[in-house]
Amino acid sequence: MNLFQWLKPAKRAKTPDLTPAQLQRLSQLPRATALSEKPLRQQRWVVLDLETSGLNMNSDEVLSIGAVVIEDGAIDLGQQFERTLLRPDHKLSPSVLIHGLGPSAIAAGSEPVEALLDFMAFVGDSPLLAFHAPFDQHMISRALKESLGYKLQHAFLDVAEIAPLLCPHACLRRAGLDDWTGFFGLQAEERHHASADALVTAELALILFSHARRQDIDSPARLEQCLAKWRRRQQSHSF
Template identity: 65%
Template sequence: MNWPWLQTRGTPLTPRQLERRGRLSSAPALADRPLAEQRLVVLDLETSGLNMRRDVVLSIGAVVIERGAIDFAQQFERTLNRPGQTVGPSVLIHGIAPSDLETGSEPAEALLDFMAFVGDSPLLAFHAEFDRRMLRRALRHSLDYRLRHPFLDVAQLAPMLCPDVRTGKGTLDDWARHFRLQVSQRHHASADAMVTAEIALILFSRARRQGADSLTSLARRLETWRRRERGGLI
C-alpha cells in the first residue's frame, strides 16, 4: 500500500506519482514460451560516468522486441533534468550538454514513464549489470521503488552463442561490425538500444538453432557458461 506522506530519498512524490507507482506492473518471471512470442525491452542508459555509487542516469533509451522483430512503434527516449550536474569527460562521448539536462524531464516522471513502458517485460542490455545497477539506484532514489525485473546480458549471450567468433574486446561496436550492422549513431541511448536489439535478434536466431528457444533455457545456459568462464568447471 502507498501512503500519501511517504517520501523518497530524493524529492517527495506527489499523490498522483504515488498512485502511478502503485499501478506499475509486478516483475515477471522468465518465460518458457518461444522467443518469438516474448516481449522484451532493450535498454541503454547514458550516465554521468561509470561509478555505480556516485554517478547518475542522464538519459534513457529503449526499444521493444515483440513477435520476433523490433517494433518501431514502441520506442522510449528521455533525457532527465539534472540541473547543476558537473560535466565530466563522458559528455565528450554521449554529447549530452548542460542545456539538455537543464530542460530535461523531472526524474520521477521520466522513470515512472519508463517503467510503465516496460510493464511486465524482461529487460535486455549490453553489459546489463551496469544498466541494471544504475537503473535500480535511480528508481530507489527518485521513486522509492525496488527494481526486480530480470535482465539478460547481450554482451554475454554473444560469446556464449558464437564461441568461435573473435571480436577483440567484445564491445558493442565489435559485435556490430562482426554482424555487419549499419550504425548511424553511437553513444546515444536510443541508437545504442537499437543496435543492441539488432544483435539480440541475430543471437536469438542462433539460439533457436542451438535448441535454446526460450528465456529460461537461455538463462540456464548463461549460468553454466558463466561458471565455466570463471573456471568453476573443467
C-alpha cells in the same frame, strides 16, 4: 562490531517525496514476472541503454535512458522510449558534452521521478536486455530506488554474454558492442547515444535469438539457464 557501533542507530534510507498522483502511478506499475518457457519470438523484450555521468556505479548519475521493444520476433519502432533525466539548472560536465547532451537537451530534460515512472510503465512486466547489463542494471536500479523508493526485480539479460555463449566461433574475448556489431556487419548510425545504442543492441539481439533457436535454446527461461552454465564454465577456466 563494538558496543558503540551496535548502540549507534542505523541510518534510515531517505524516503522519496512523491506527490499523491506519483504514488498512485507507482502503485499501478505491473509486477515483474519470471522468464517464461514460451518461444523467444513470443516474448516482449525491452532493450535498454543508459548514458551516465561516469562509470562509478555508486556516485555517478543516469543522464538519459534509451529503450526499444522487441516483440513478435522483430523490433517494434512504434515502441521506443527516450528521456533525458537532467533538470534545466544541471551544470554541464565533460561527460554530458561527450554524450551530446548540450544545453537544448538539458532544457528539455524530464524531472527524474516522472521520467522513471514513464520508463517503468513502458517496461511493464517485460524482461530487459542490455549490453554489459550489470552496469545498466545497477545504475537504473539505484536511480529507481533513490527517486521512487522502487526495487527493480525484472529479469535482466546481458547481450555481451549471450553473444559468446551462442557464437564461440567468433573468438571475441572481452568484446564490446562495436566488436560484435562489426562481426555481424551491422551499421550503427550513431554511437554513445542511448536510443541509437539501444537500437543496435536490439538488432544484435535478434541475430543472436536466431542462433539460439538453431541451437534448441528457444525460450527466455532456457536461455537464462544456458547463460548460468556458461558463466560457471568461464569462472572455472579462469582459475
